[in-house]
Amino acid sequence: MQHYTIGEFSKMTGLPVKTLRFYQEQDLLLPSSVDPANGYRYYGADRIDRARVIQSLRSLEFSVREVRELLAGADDDADILGALEAKNRQLVNETRRLTAIQRALAGILKHESEARELMSGVDYEIEEKTIAALKIAGLRMKGAYRDCGPSFSKLGRRYGRHLAGKPMMLIYDESYRESDADFEVCMPVKRGDSRDDMVVREIPGGTCLSLLHKGPYDELPRSYGRLFEYAKERGLEFALPSREVYRKGPGMIFKGNPKRYLTEIQMFLKDSEKK
């Protein structure tokens, strides 16, 4: 029988020499003979078929161990259908995992490109806006505003698929309260069902005074002050709840620099018609 040196066999099969030695060590593809004097490996022509089968299975993402086990008990495609199906399921799972990550990445990219767009060409003046009704998932709570984090997480986990806008807060108190505040953490959603203390509903639109606040959240009272003063000068009255929309807050990954946070405050006018 014709036999080839490891280099010749490597060229014929495309498997690197290192790999051939490794496969021997792994009991996967043994040389036909080894010269006891100098240790040279010689591969017979029959090893070519086996090498091709190994390459096929490796290219289908079977591990070396799996290939070894498959080769031990099979010599026809029909014999390994179960393993092929299992591998397929495994690949489907892996693909799902990767596409989930891709979705997350796309979400972050979209979020940031929107924020970037918002940053350019913004003025920090009070303006009157008309807002449309909006479907949200909300979670009402009492306490300090800064404790809203877990609630946002909870909403995000529950409604992650259906999110349709920036996170928001509805504020049911007349004035800013350091603690014991009454507020509702919410996220716009395309659809979804209420569950536990999370309520999906539509909040009405209307006319509001809007002010974009730039900076950390503990400086929000200053911006509220500007709004109250503005309203007082013009004899306007506000309806509850008012809203905060977190245009740019802590990122999905980094907390970011609070000096660059952007929060839109929306104070709805009392006599505006709400639809």
Place this chain on the structure above:
Amino acid sequence: MQHYTIGEFSKMTGLPVKTLRFYQEQDLLLPSSVDPANGYRYYGADRIDRARVIQSLRSLEFSVREVRELLAGADDDADILGALEAKNRQLVNETRRLTAIQRALAGILKHESEARELMSGVDYEIEEKTIAALKIAGLRMKGAYRDCGPSFSKLGRRYGRHLAGKPMMLIYDESYRESDADFEVCMPVKRGDSRDDMVVREIPGGTCLSLLHKGPYDELPRSYGRLFEYAKERGLEFALPSREVYRKGPGMIFKGNPKRYLTEIQMFLKDSEKK
């Protein structure tokens, strides 16, 4: 400042102790202080944020090295958009690779399940069949039948996406020839364009005698003999080219056992109308 032992910090962040030590070694997440007397690590509260960022980035399939480099130059999601996009592209490629493998696996599974179905309930008698016209990609060649392998590979590579049936051969000789035969290797396709010496065209249907040959290809002459004898008894004449359809041949992975190969021989009748 509050500081935690490695075990406490591990529970708070969900990162295993081993991982925390590893991250220190990798200069990724250093303890706030290390007791020089006993080597105990202590983590300050500020390390929690960093740990969370690291977890986020790791869960997005960034390597430890990448995370280290990102953390060195960024503190806001907006700073790493480029890296996120690059990672997204990388994941898209990986996903494509995996889905390509899944397609290959699905193809093999389909092929084998068809073969299995064929195996059951088959008789090896000559029967008369009417065959419809069929679109194929063909590659005509002269030589020995056994040299058809590379041609099948070539067709498979070129028309892989559009394959629509089992590989076939058209035989233009009157009788079986060991060498110097004139035949055309072909694959049914849904669509495709001719290129080089590969020709896409429709071959006509018609009435034929069909015989399922079981066993290795070098035993085909015996089955041809049966067909010729059958035709002679009945005064039938054959038209060229005749066809072989490789119902079950070498698998995609294993060569398989030639004793189980199934080849359908189709000899078209001279006076049958061809459409």
Place this chain on the structure above:
DNA sequence: CCTTGACCCTCCCCCAAGGGGAGGCCCTAG
């Protein structure tokens, strides 16, 4: 004060699938 159990440390080996290279033997051609 002593003990005990939990916690922490370093150090070493392990996984997969080879890649890179050092140091040395072998074979053939010029």
Place this chain on the structure above:
DNA sequence: CTAGGGCCTCCCCTTGGGGGAGGGTCAAGG
């Protein structure tokens, strides 16, 4: 006789930690 190429073994390297040995430390209970 030498040069070059091919082959050998052996060792270290990659990723992201996991497992465990052997030994020091800490806090609480007796």
